[in-house]
Amino acid sequence: MENRIEIKGRPEIELLVDKFYDRVNNDPMLSPIFNDQAQVNWPKHLPNMYDFWETLLFGKAVYKGFPFPKHTTLNLRAEHFAQWLHLFNKTVDADFTGVLADEAKSKALNIATVFQVRLGLMPAAIGVAAK
Numbered sequence: 001m002e003n004r005i006e007i008k009g010r011p012e013i014e015l016l017v018d019k020f021y022d023r024v025n026n027d028p029m030l031s032p033i034f035n036d037q038a039q040v041n042w043p044k045h046l047p048n049m050y051d052f053w054e055t056l057l058f059g060k061a062v063y064k065g066f067p068f069p070k071h072t073t074l075n076l077r078a079e080h081f082a083q084w085l086h087l088f089n090k091t092v093d094a095d096f097t098g099v100l101a102d103e104a105k106s107k108a109l110n111i112a113t114v115f116q117v118r119l120g121l122m123p124a125a126i127g128v129a130a131k
Helices: 010-025 031-037 042-058 067-071 078-095 099-118 124-130
Strands: none
Touching: 010 031, 010 042, 010 078, 042 099, 067 099, 078 099
């Protein structure tokens, strides 16, 4: 863990997103969601994710879009969100340190919680308690 770095800008965000989605693509539970159901175009998707996380962590208005609607057509279950969050936290913990690393994990938890509540996978009262 001594080689962990702080998230200071776009280069670290790109590294985080790339490493995370490498894990997703190698995950037997999540890969089919992204590659078969959603048929993600990775060269197009990754820059959107860089923008998304740059907007979340640095407040730069570079992300243009609405991520939730794209998830409503997928056959998502609570365990998909748990695995997504596990892989995200594992990626952050393995490679990053500092305030923004912790902030990224907190924001990922919030995203997973809100999406699950909106998809009816988690009661709103539990979602509020999770924050």
